[in-house]
Amino acid sequence: MSITPRRSLRTGLSVWDSAALLPVRYESLRADLSADVLIIGAGISGALAADSLSDAGLRVVVADRRRPVTGATPASTALIQYDLDLPLVRLAERIGAAGASRVWQRARLAMDALHQRTRHLGIDAGFEQYDSLYLDGTVLCPRGLAREAEARRGAGFEVTLLEPQEVERRVGIRGRTAILSYDQLAADPRRLATDFLRAAVSRGTRIVSPADITTVVPSSDEVIAGTSAGPAIRARHLVFATGYEVPVGVPRAGHATASTWAIATRRQPRNLWPGRCMIWEASDPYLYVRTALGGRVVCGGEDEAFSDTAARDALLPEKTRQLEARLAALFPRLDPRARYAWCGTFGLSETGMPSIGPVPGMPNCFAVLGYGGNGVTFSALAAQLLRNQIAGSGDPDGDLFAFR
Numbered sequence: 253m254s255i256t257p258r259r260s261l262r263t264g265l266s267v268w269d270s271a272a273l274l275p276v277r278y279e280s281l282r283a284d285l286s287a288d289v290l291i292i293g294a295g296i297s298g299a300l301a302a303d304s305l306s307d308a309g310l311r312v313v314v315a316d317r318r319r320p321v322t323g324a325t326p327a328s329t330a331l332i333q334y335d336l337d338l339p340l341v342r343l344a345e346r347i348g349a350a351g352a353s354r355v356w357q358r359a360r361l362a363m364d365a366l367h368q369r370t371r372h373l374g375i376d377a378g379f380e381q382y383d384s385l386y387l388d389g390t391v392l393c394p395r396g397l398a399r400e401a402e403a404r405r406g407a408g409f410e411v412t413l414l415e416p417q418e419v420e421r422r423v424g425i426r427g428r429t430a431i432l433s434y435d436q437l438a439a440d441p442r443r444l445a446t447d448f449l450r451a452a453v454s455r456g457t458r459i460v461s462p463a464d465i466t467t468v469v470p471s472s473d474e475v476i477a478g479t480s481a482g483p484a485i486r487a488r489h490l491v492f493a494t495g496y497e498v499p500v501g502v503p504r505a506g507h508a509t510a511s512t513w514a515i516a517t518r519r520q521p522r523n524l525w526p527g528r529c530m531i532w533e534a535s536d537p538y539l540y541v542r543t544a545l546g547g548r549v550v551c552g553g554e555d556e557a558f559s560d561t562a563a564r565d566a567l568l569p570e571k572t573r574q575l576e577a578r579l580a581a582l583f584p585r586l587d588p589r590a591r592y593a594w595c596g597t598f599g600l601s602e603t604g605m606p607s608i609g610p611v612p613g614m615p616n617c618f619a620v621l622g623y624g625g626n627g628v629t630f631s632a633l634a635a636q637l638l639r640n641q642i643a644g645s646g647d648p649d650g651d652l653f654a655f656r
Contacts (some may be wrong), residue, residue: 264594265515293493327596338604362633378440389535514552515590523545
């Protein structure tokens with residue numbers, strides 16, 4: 253029996269699946285292995301952690317029951333933002349203003365560091381930099397949005413509150429107040445994860461696949477991971493980067509899985525809104541829109557708080573029609589018809605924050621849990637925290653994201 257549950261993480265054809273990738277070198281697990289760090293999971297979180305830890309000089313093995321980058325990562329729409337799903341003012345109500353500001357600031361630092369790292373490594377991955385427009389909705393009305401803008405400025409972020417007439421002038425959306433923030437990112441998540449795995453492999457990281465981890469035996473000196481095929485992997489440290497397949501023994505309090513849907517249109521660069529900023533709503537569930545791959549429009553949302561994969565998949569045609577209708581209402585000039593449509597599982601937390609760090613009761617084991625709409629940003633944050641906690645002397649923000 254596997255240490256993690258088996259889930260059908262996505263269904264349908266993601267727009268990212270249409271692009272060719274350079275291969276990632278991986279191997280079968282034929283004999284026992286040893287490493288400084290074993291990372292379970294070869295998606296975006298595992299890829300960024302492998303790059304960071306191998307760059308720190310550690311011997312890394314990445315194990316996955318699937319082929320690399322074939323789990324949930326290709327279902328991501330990869331809006332790489334520091335804006336958390338939970339507004340800053342709402343997060344401050346739950347963990348205090350100082351803590352909430354630190355969380356947002358650390359998310360911004362992680363996003364910027366990821367961009368800088370890709371430039372250092374020569375990774376393209378379809379990176380583009382956009383401004384972000386956060387529209388009023390059911391979570392924050394226009395007055396609430398004004399308070400949110402003031403809180404963000406107080407935390408050190410440069411934002412602008414736009415009145416409805418300015419929103420209409422800039423992007424053509426009528427009757428909505430919005431917060432404009434600057435220099436957010438978007439990418440192709442499949443290429444991004446693949447390229448970071450390739451960078452880690454170039455430093456000696458070994459990827460073993462398929463390798464289903466069935467047992468984890470931690471001690472004060474090492475962690476021994478058994479596999480369904482027989483060979484074991486011994487490591488000084490183990491990192492669970494298994495995404496929405498939460499391992500046995502990792503605390504789940506405050507975290508849950510849910511379902512999401514997305515579409516991508518045909519290429520239509522002449523119909524795009526001015527500036528091509530990313531657009532999302534202060535609503536629950538919220539709609540989000542970005543451009544990608546030569547003028548396609550990617551639109552997602554309609555999230556629902558269940559994780560039954562059969563029910564999720566059955567809703568794909570209906571959710572596709574709903575997303576097309578909402579996209580058409582937002583931008584009447586666009587052709588909203590889906591050329592690609594897909595759905596997937598994603599993680600939620602009560603605060604919109606991930607849990608990252610040592611697993612209570614499991615010596616030398618670490619985990620990354622909970623992403624929401626900030627999956628790639630939080631994966632980059634996890635890579636920073638894990639490097640500091642495993643290869644360094646700790647991280648000053650480790651307490652914010654620790655398992656409770």
